[in-house]
Amino acid sequence: MTNSQDTPPSTPGNPVLPAPAGTRTVADVVTPELVVQLTRGVTGTGRTAGHTPFTGERLAELPEATPEDVAGAFARAREAQRAWACTPVRQRAAVLLRFHDLLLARQDEVLDLIQVETGKTRLHAHEEVQEVSLTARYYGRRAPALLRPRSHTGAVPVLTKVTELRRPKGVVGLIAPWNYPLSLSVGDALPAFAAGNAVVMKPDTETALTALWARDLLVEAGLPAEAWQVVLGEGPVVGPAVVEHADYVAFTGSTRTGRDVAQRAAARLVGCSLELGGKNAMLVLADADLDKAAQGALRACFSSAGQLCESIERLYVHTSVAEAFLARFVARTKAMRLSTALAYGAEMGSLAGQRQLDAVVRHVDEARDKGAKVLAGGRARPDIGPYFYEPTVLDGVEAPMAVCAEETFGPVVSVYRFTDEDEAVDRANATPYGLNASVWTRDGRRGRALAARLRAGTVNVNEGYAAAYGSVQAPLGGMGDSGLGRRHGTEGILKYTEAQTVAQQRLLPLAPSFGMDDAQYARLMSVSLRAMKTLRLR
Structure with missing residues (x-):
């Protein structure tokens, strides 16, 4: 077998575009001061590191979490979530709209980070800025309407008043991959926050700085810092610990790992959404x-x-x-x-x-x-x-x-x-x-x-x-081996909520009354059911 990995180019191939004069370098982007700023408050008693694909060199040393560290992050997130869930939804949504403006104003910072951590071109990095901006604006404007209480026709019209409420899941465990470190970290977290949840996120270590930058910016926009916890480390160690404590799991990655996440979540009877592989x-x-x-x-x-x-x-x-x-x-x-x-x-x-x-x-x-x-x-x-x-x-x-x-x-x-x-x-x-x-x-x-x-x-x-x-x-989202659930749209925020039905019965009970026996009550209800169909009541 030939080995095209080790074969240097001996004939003309794809042209190389040189860097324009004055272009920032990796060392200009990832400074010790930036690493200290972004990792402040990140849970982890060990040390791990990220690297840049452009050279293979180490970018930064980062905190590495143990399963015990993950448990502590969830405890802090749960405490913060209770207060965040009590914040009116319009105020939560306003945080997303402020984040939208900050992201566009400071996009060059994160474009540098995305390129340095993933190796992609600047235009492809900008796709992430576009998607996250659109997501922040959509949920920032639509979350109050999507989450508002909804009235439904009750068992007996007029007599039964029914309201559907949307309650946050609690603490969402979000496991994000390396390939789209802005879109698949904060982009997935925004609707969770708008719905009143806290988030414990495990981004890939190799692209963690982008996710941490996004967290820093969202906190600047008004999110309580404790509501978004970040844990770093090896997937087989930290990932299962996140699933073990989460009230809902959002995972993007390989189909093989997605199956394992789904099995672990199912064993705990918590929901999950999975975006997996494709051909x-x-x-x-x-x-x-x-x-x-x-x-x-x-x-x-x-x-x-x-x-x-x-x-x-x-x-x-x-x-x-x-x-x-x-x-x-x-x-x-x-x-x-x-x-x-x-x-x-x-x-x-x-x-x-x-x-x-x-x-x-x-x-x-x-x-x-x-x-x-x-x-x-x-x-x-x-x-x-x-x-x-x-x-x-x-x-x-x-x-x-x-x-x-x-x-x-x-x-x-x-x-x-x-x-x-x-x-x-x-x-x-x-x-x-x-x-x-x-x-x-x-x-x-x-x-x-x-x-x-x-x-x-x-x-x-x-x-x-x-x-x-x-x-x-x-x-x-995907079908078949490409996953479960959806991001974006109505489903992208409602998946982070629990539907609660509150039904109030007024004037008459749903039972025999006014001296009726069981048979009389059953006949009355049968007549009522036929009448409601004739009147096209739902």
């Missing part, structure tokens, strides 16, 4: 605008170096346009500019670390050795950074190859051809995953009809993932 498909129909589809595929496949749960890893192209589409797509892929610069302009950054690079190398090398053709990329770029890998397009991928069915979670896409749309739908759906999909056509109605046949939590027409991802009023 997402994009369908290019015969009538698609090929230039737009090729450019859209570039974003869909290689944003954040493919380290996005909703990233496209399977491209199904109609046979009649396959060669024309591939000519456009491959040329654009080969021209993508790679960079470590903390500045706009680059089109792809680094993989997050050695584990991700190893997975990409394994998938590409095995496919190539078994007969797949590399149309673009297919090699590491240690000349740029230790974990850089070129955006890669594979053709001739078949089922025995791991890249065909396994999630790569890197800048690799496999191309397949189809002859009719029924075939394309069947092949796109032939996976246990069901997170995201994409359809490209000039006919919007046709695209939406085809989208409804795809087994995925979100389907984008003439876009790869951003249209659904950025539409925060609509739910976002």
Whole structure:
């Protein structure tokens, strides 16, 4: 087997975009003073460290929590939650709106951190700022209405007054991954706070500074500091401890770990939401605008170096346009500019670390050795950074190859051809995953009809993932092995609440009265039920 991880570039590959003069460096961004500021109050008696993918060097030493530390964090969060839940919902929502303004005003700070911790480009980092801003504004404005008491028709109209209340779960355990450290930390926490919960969060250690920066900013916006506890450490140690104490669990990560989280939560009879893996498909129909589809595929496949749960890893192209589409797509892929610069302009950054690079190398090398053709990329770029890998397009991928069915979670896409749309739908759906999909056509109605046949939590027409991802009023999540529950929209905040029904009976009891015996009461109720149906009372 060839080893594209160790092969230096000997022929021209993707161009490198140099950093503009005066660009900030990693050392400028992560200073000792910043680390002290962000870790103040973070629970942990041990020490752990994060690293930057751009060089592989250590970024900062951070507190590491034990299971006992996690228990202490939950105790503090529970005490803070009781007071926070008593705060009027409009005041809680106002904190989110102030956070929205602070985030946009100080975005350069967090863009630097996201880039340094994840290795992604600045534009891809800005996607997180956009999503979190939209989420803060949506729940900041809509939370009072979504959480307000609602009246329902009672068992006997007029006589039975029914009100549905929404009560916070209590303390939410939030386990966030490394790939989108702003969106999947504070973005998931905002609706939990708006609903009156406290949060104990375990972000990934490698991207913890971004999450801690967001916590600092939300506290500045008015959140009680004790209401958001952060614990750091190894997933197998800290993660189960978070699940053990939480009143609800929100997890984003691998399907394998998600199953374990679900089992642990179920054993305690607490709810959970899980966004897990994907093997997402994009369908290019015969009538698609090929230039737009090729450019859209570039974003869909290689944003954040493919380290996005909703990233496209399977491209199904109609046979009649396959060669024309591939000519456009491959040329654009080969021209993508790679960079470590903390500045706009680059089109792809680094993989997050050695584990991700190893997975990409394994998938590409095995496919190539078994007969797949590399149309673009297919090699590491240690000349740029230790974990850089070129955006890669594979053709001739078949089922025995791991890249065909396994999630790569890197800048690799496999191309397949189809002859009719029924075939394309069947092949796109032939996976246990069901997170995201994409359809490209000039006919919007046709695209939406085809989208409804795809087994995925979100389907984008003439876009790869951003249209659904950025539409925060609509739910976002997966089917099948891609998870349970949804973030965004009404469900994204109500999942953090318990529904409570308060029913008040007035004037007459729901029982025999005024001297009626049981049989008379039963007849009266039967007549009443028929009358309510006739009168179309619900």
